[in-house]
Amino acid sequence: MFNYTLRRLLTVIPTLLVLIVFSFYLMRLAPGGPFTSEKPLPPAVMQNVLERYGMDQPLYVQLWTYIKNIVFHFDFGPSFAQKDRTVNDVIAQGFPVTLTYGFWSAVFVLVLGIPLGIVAALRHNSIWDYTMTGLAIFSQIFPNFVLAPILVLLFTLSWGLLPGGGWNGGQWEYIVMPAIALGTSYMAGVARLTRGSMLEVLNAPFILTARAKGLPERVIIWRHALKPALLPTLTYMGPVFVYMITGSVFIDVFFSTGGIGQDFIDGAYSRDYSMLLGLAILYSLLTFALNLMLDLLYAWIDPKVRSSL
Amino acid sequence: MSLLSVENLQIRFRTGDGLVHAVNDVSFDIAEGQKLALVGESGSGKSQIALAIMGLLAKNAEVAGKVRFDGRDLLSLPASQLNALRAAQIALIFQDPMSSLNPYMTIERQLGEVVELHEGASRAEARKRALEVMEAVRIPDARNRLRAYPHEFSGGMRQRIVIAMALICRPRLILADEPTTALDVTVQAQIMALLDEIQRDLGTAVLLITHDLGVVAGFCDDTMVLYGGRVMEAAPTPAIFDAPGHPYTRGLLRAVPRITDGDVTLSAIPGSPPNQTAAPRACPFAPRCVDAIPACHEMLPDFREGRACIRPVEELT
Numbered sequence: 001m002f003n004y005t006l007r008r009l010l011t012v013i014p015t016l017l018v019l020i021v022f023s024f025y026l027m028r029l030a031p032g033g034p035f036t037s038e039k040p041l042p043p044a045v046m047q048n049v050l051e052r053y054g055m056d057q058p059l060y061v062q063l064w065t066y067i068k069n070i071v072f073h074f075d076f077g078p079s080f081a082q083k084d085r086t087v088n089d090v091i092a093q094g095f096p097v098t099l100t101y102g103f104w105s106a107v108f109v110l111v112l113g114i115p116l117g118i119v120a121a122l123r124h125n126s127i128w129d130y131t132m133t134g135l136a137i138f139s140q141i142f143p144n145f146v147l148a149p150i151l152v153l154l155f156t157l158s159w160g161l162l163p164g165g166g167w168n169g170g171q172w173e174y175i176v177m178p179a180i181a182l183g184t185s186y187m188a189g190v191a192r193l194t195r196g197s198m199l200e201v202l203n204a205p206f207i208l209t210a211r212a213k214g215l216p217e218r219v220i221i222w223r224h225a226l227k228p229a230l231l232p233t234l235t236y237m238g239p240v241f242v243y244m245i246t247g248s249v250f251i252d253v254f255f256s257t258g259g260i261g262q263d264f265i266d267g268a269y270s271r272d273y274s275m276l277l278g279l280a281i282l283y284s285l286l287t288f289a290l291n292l293m294l295d296l297l298y299a300w301i302d303p304k305v306r307s308s309l
Numbered sequence: 310m311s312l313l314s315v316e317n318l319q320i321r322f323r324t325g326d327g328l329v330h331a332v333n334d335v336s337f338d339i340a341e342g343q344k345l346a347l348v349g350e351s352g353s354g355k356s357q358i359a360l361a362i363m364g365l366l367a368k369n370a371e372v373a374g375k376v377r378f379d380g381r382d383l384l385s386l387p388a389s390q391l392n393a394l395r396a397a398q399i400a401l402i403f404q405d406p407m408s409s410l411n412p413y414m415t416i417e418r419q420l421g422e423v424v425e426l427h428e429g430a431s432r433a434e435a436r437k438r439a440l441e442v443m444e445a446v447r448i449p450d451a452r453n454r455l456r457a458y459p460h461e462f463s464g465g466m467r468q469r470i471v472i473a474m475a476l477i478c479r480p481r482l483i484l485a486d487e488p489t490t491a492l493d494v495t496v497q498a499q500i501m502a503l504l505d506e507i508q509r510d511l512g513t514a515v516l517l518i519t520h521d522l523g524v525v526a527g528f529c530d531d532t533m534v535l536y537g538g539r540v541m542e543a544a545p546t547p548a549i550f551d552a553p554g555h556p557y558t559r560g561l562l563r564a565v566p567r568i569t570d571g572d573v574t575l576s577a578i579p580g581s582p583p584n585q586t587a588a589p590r591a592c593p594f595a596p597r598c599v600d601a602i603p604a605c606h607e608m609l610p611d612f613r614e615g616r617a618c619i620r621p622v623e624e625l626t
Contacts, residue, residue, distance in 0.1 A: 205408040211365055212403075213423050213474075214395030223422070227413045303413065303458040 034080035087278035098259035117194025311338035349535030400475035406467035465496035537593030
């Protein structure tokens with residue numbers, strides 16, 4: 001297990017290198033640059049600016065300097081668009097915000113989605129099951145950019161219960177709506193997936209064996225059925241976690257949370273090369289970390305996977 | 310008094326194609342320590358009988374009749390009391406050891422939880438008992454394999470574990486549903502020998518469900534032949550082999566290869582098992598029977614003198 005984890009961690013390095021090189025050149029292929037504007041800068045000023053950011057050097061030199069600064073100083077460079085701020089600053093400020101409501105959103109997805117799915121499966125073909133499946137399908141068709149305005153309309157404008165935006169240091173009132181808007185459709189997905197896999201597991205021969213042992217239903221569900229029933233949900237949650245944190249662009253913009261998604265959008269519009277690259281690295285590290293975590297969790301649940309590690 | 314007494318058991322399933330009459334009017338008794346074989350081809354309803362005794366039939370099943378165990382009617386027993394009997398008094402051995410063990414739990418836990426549940430044993434006691442039964446079914450190096458998972462064992466070893474699981478509370482009746490069907494022939498013989506030995510040591514009654522007459526021959530005192538969910542013939546095992554009294558039993562025996570036969574061709578029974586969506590009105594075997602006369606297609610034969618056939622034994626081919 002330890003060796004496996006180490007091996008996985010080591011693969012991060014070459015993958016990140018490829019990602020950096022690829023993204024670096026890809027961004028430069030896009031027309032325009034961070035200092036392009038409708039009224040071109042005077043050539044002398046432009047020359048100064050380019051020198052200041054090292055952009056007068058050939059591309060491979062710029063790339064080399066960039067990598068060197070990350071490796072030796074953990075410095076992702078200055079933002080090209082936001083004056084006097086480094087990429088490190090921007091991430092340090094925005095990422096905790098995104099991570100906070102992303103985390104609570106994931107909690108919301110799991111804590112609501114899994115029990116709903118299990119209850120629906122245990123009450124298979126009952127009114128509970130139909131209601132829950134219906135609700136799940138209904139909420140799954142609501143993308144966050146539809147749900148967010150509806151939530152604000154109800155909770156802020158009609159009932160005045162929650163603030164319609166802002167962050168305010170991450171007080172809970174400010175987290176609730178972003179987390180729900182971000183998570184609802186995934187919550188519904190988790191509920192349906194859990195229901196399906198629970199139904200399948202309950203039909204497995206080893207559950208019949210457990211029944212033949214005389215175990216009460218409660219023990220059969222918790223001890224015998226739950227673990228295998230959660231495996232598909234776990235597989236689903238891997239990419240979902242990442243997407244919930246990286247794909248929160250709309251939430252950041254709509255609720256003005258000040259999360260990292262806003263910076264990603266701004267960076268893309270203003271060709272803020274260092275910002276985009278920094279965020280791409282952050283997202284891929286996050287993907288790595290979450291996938292590794294889920295794989296280890298998978299191994300913990302499934303002894304067959306464990307013995308193959 | 311018999312240990313298990315099944316009277317006029319009827320099992321029907323509500324399905325999309327209508328009511329399937331899986332088991333019709335089946336009656337039998339098993340005495341303490343007796344070994345009874347239920348023989349029939351797939352679809353004859355034999356597994357459903359075992360599940361009915363355990364109260365484990367699928368939700369779309371309708372059961373009628375009486376199943377008395379030790380004087381209590383199992384069919385009307387509340388779930389909690391039925392749970393108290395399961396594994397403690399009546400144990401079930403399933404057909405496929407590959408899928409009937411929980412792949413996510415250690416063997417020790419799967420064996421141990423039975424004793425913990427029924428005898429209130431502690432973890433430590435449960436482990437001791439698990440080790441004992443694993444040694445009893447001769448799992449090599451049992452002590453070190455308690456912590457192993459099912460996928461780390463071969464099929465034969467897994468079936469031994471399933472048997473160990475059935476034995477751990479020393480039940481009075483074991484229902485063995487095709488215990489060797491999923492195994493290699495050589496392993497089959499070992500498993501049957503093991504069952505036989507354990508049965509003799511513990512004096513447990515066994516209901517052996519199988520389609521394989523070869524398995525029955527060496528093991529069971531009595532044999533019951535099922536066709537289309539109905540008892541065709543019931544007799545002491547030697548009589549079934551030496552003087553089969555029903556055309557179906559005869560057909561089955563002719564389909565079993567024997568070493569002494571030389572190059573005699575085996576004969577299959579022509580036709581296929583009956584469609585059981587209608588309530589039976591005639592002998593279910595009549596359409597495939599070489600001895601059938603017109604009356605066979607018109608009336609349901611009574612079960613008399615150990616056989617359900619209207620034709621006298623002397624007239625059968």
